[in-house]
Amino acid sequence: MAQFAVIGLGRFGITIAETLVKKGAEVIAIDNDEKKVEEVRAFVTNSVCLDSTDEQALRAIDIGNVDAVVIAIGENIEVSVLTAAILRKIGVGKILAKVDSELHARILTIMGVQRTIFPEQYVGREIANLLISQHVFTYTEISKEHSVVEISVPSFFVEKSLKDLDVRNKYNISIIAIKSTKPTVDELGNNILLEDTNVLPSAEDVLHQSDRIIIIGKNNDVDALVKIAE
Amino acid sequence: MAQFAVIGLGRFGITIAETLVKKGAEVIAIDNDEKKVEEVRAFVTNSVCLDSTDEQALRAIDIGNVDAVVIAIGENIEVSVLTAAILRKIGVGKILAKVDSELHARILTIMGVQRTIFPEQYVGREIANLLISQHVFTYTEISKEHSVVEISVPSFFVEKSLKDLDVRNKYNISIIAIKSTKPTVDELGNNILLEDTNVLPSAEDVLHQSDRIIIIGKNNDVDALVKIAE
Ligand SMILES: Nc1ncnc2c1ncn2[C@@H]1O[C@H](COP(=O)(O)OP(=O)(O)OP(=O)(O)O)[C@@H](O)[C@H]1O
Ligand SMILES: Nc1ncnc2c1ncn2[C@@H]1O[C@H](COP(=O)(O)OP(=O)(O)OP(=O)(O)O)[C@@H](O)[C@H]1O
Known part of the structure; x- marks a missing residue:
């Protein structure tokens, strides 16, 4: 115990x-x-x-x-x-x-x-990172220079497959999950949004307008993608 | 701006x-x-x-x-x-x-x-979660049922390649990074530990005793692996 x-x-x-x-x-x-x-x-x-x-x-x-x-x-x-x-x-x-x-x-x-x-510093950094881009929903540093970040799908990624996007070569980052929301009806008949997380998506998966993607990479590369997505 | x-x-x-x-x-x-x-x-x-x-x-x-x-x-x-x-x-x-x-x-x-x-509460919860399992170094929920977790390499993974481990099929999780520390000497001649993070490792990469791995998967699967690694 x-x-x-x-x-x-x-x-x-x-x-x-x-x-x-x-x-x-x-x-x-x-x-x-x-x-x-x-x-x-x-x-x-x-x-x-x-x-x-x-x-x-x-x-x-x-x-x-x-x-x-x-x-x-x-x-x-x-x-x-x-x-x-x-x-x-x-x-x-x-x-x-x-x-x-x-x-x-x-x-x-x-x-x-x-x-x-050091709670104030740890959380202060995370909040500042979230402020920098309104498209960033979570920002977690996993090492001194790498982060795992959740962002809304950049407009120029919409309706493209991971294979076509080739993010690893083009942006030096990888997409480790795709989060999508499907409008559906629950048991009580209410309209709700069901969240689905596709972890380690395949090359054929396509990104949609309202999706969010979780990316991993060096901080500079992650920040660079977030910047051009603005 | x-x-x-x-x-x-x-x-x-x-x-x-x-x-x-x-x-x-x-x-x-x-x-x-x-x-x-x-x-x-x-x-x-x-x-x-x-x-x-x-x-x-x-x-x-x-x-x-x-x-x-x-x-x-x-x-x-x-x-x-x-x-x-x-x-x-x-x-x-x-x-x-x-x-x-x-x-x-x-x-x-x-x-x-x-x-x-509320930094003290936010970080307090995370630290308590890390204490519960001494092998867990960071635990980040990326959705209601998925997490990205950093753990020390389980003993039964040591000196095995990712290809041999086949974690996706055996444990339903994936290893998205390997963190290793190399003892080295800095410019002042001090002995220091240099941290190296290998993001999206290849199938041939081998896990070593003092490494840590960052894994992604459903919470149940992540917790299950952490439990058997104890
Ligand atoms: N009325 C005010 N107008 C502007 N600044 C103020 C005012 N009252 C307090 N401050 C400043 O706010 C800062 C933070 O205040 P305080 O230390 O009480 O908060 P805290 O949340 O405990 O800080 P920390 O971030 O260190 O945990 C202080 O530097 C203080 O001078
Ligand atoms: N010598 C001591 N022995 C035992 N407890 C102590 C001692 N000195 C201070 N404490 C207690 O430690 C607690 C936390 O102290 P303090 O508020 O200074 O730290 P803090 O880090 O600002 O707290 P918080 O977690 O609220 O940010 C207080 O409840 C205080 O009574």
Whole structure:
């Protein structure tokens, strides 16, 4: 049974605790603010009020035995860093930590924290990418230079087959799915739009006006196609 | 030429401004803290120090003409809501806003803000999903039933070629990229890990122990593979 500890019950920490519990894991929720600890008492496995910079207190709750600890204290770098140091000393195998700056991320990474999370920057980038093109519906970076992006079918792709479009050679990207919506009638007689996703389409598949395509490629190439599609 | 205004230069606002500029858009950066305005002066099109609850000041900079305005003030609900009300009154077409609670999101949505963004919750959910399976590094839903997921190479895939693995027939998923890390030395003589992403790999490519693969498929099939890889 997967067991996790979440230190810091701000919005990020609470979301992690709630989601883990919902997925069937055991969660120890920790905060030094009694009010926060009380808020989660009803839905977590265990909730403890303690100061995460208190090594004794952490050892007392056997934190070394969990599968991973999430340090969800973004604002106070010193507390976050000291907590990470103590967890490493105790021997916690996997530590993830929320950060609020790149410097904060670098310090924790050098200390052996496996994953640093900077929500405002991560989401800020995604939102900016969506703003740049109103034709872009989702934009997910899968590596430093590659992304998987969902866009409306460019006008010059309409009614053409993938074979004719030859996007890999012409635009250096690939179409990994075609999403189309079919107007249909549900069991209650309502007009609804049924979404169909054709994953890894074949060369003969044709793109239609209202379709969306999910493409993969280097960011420059993806952005270039989005630009000419405007 | 796409033109945007970002109100509030916290970490989220600054990331949006930076990313938009990097993608070639014009950005008006706004904050009532002169220090914040100064910080971005060098890289944005225009930076203005004003209070976003001051309708006259917003009209004076012609904010009604931009393609979209991002209200990046999460902490102060009153300021965020009043700003949204003023922008709607001025006739700004598209408004996006950062929120720090579901109540905040509901208020702004009722007021006509097209998109509300709650970074801590959005990322918190994704991180919790990744924790549930330690072999999953990213998990992006691309439709109601399909996802693009990055996982460590399952042990039974190691040293096999894609052709031999025949994942499409055996597991009903496809491998759209292979990420490998090569230890190398940078210009300063430091040992670093260089990440290489091989997008749309060929049938002859072989998977190695420390690689990660990005797979696409129906959620059930993706989850099934992740489960047996545990
Ligand atoms: N030394 C500590 N020990 C335990 N909990 C702490 C300690 N210091 C701060 N916390 C708790 O961590 C939680 C999150 O802290 P804070 O709000 O500073 O971070 P944040 O990253 O801004 O939060 P959010 O997730 O809401 O963005 C708070 O509930 C706070 O009580
Ligand atoms: N009335 C106002 N007019 C213009 N700017 C404002 C106003 N009130 C606050 N700001 C600015 O908005 C910015 C972001 O505010 P704040 O830090 O409260 O939000 P946040 O959502 O917590 O930020 P972050 O993006 O760092 O998480 C600050 O730089 C602040 O100076």
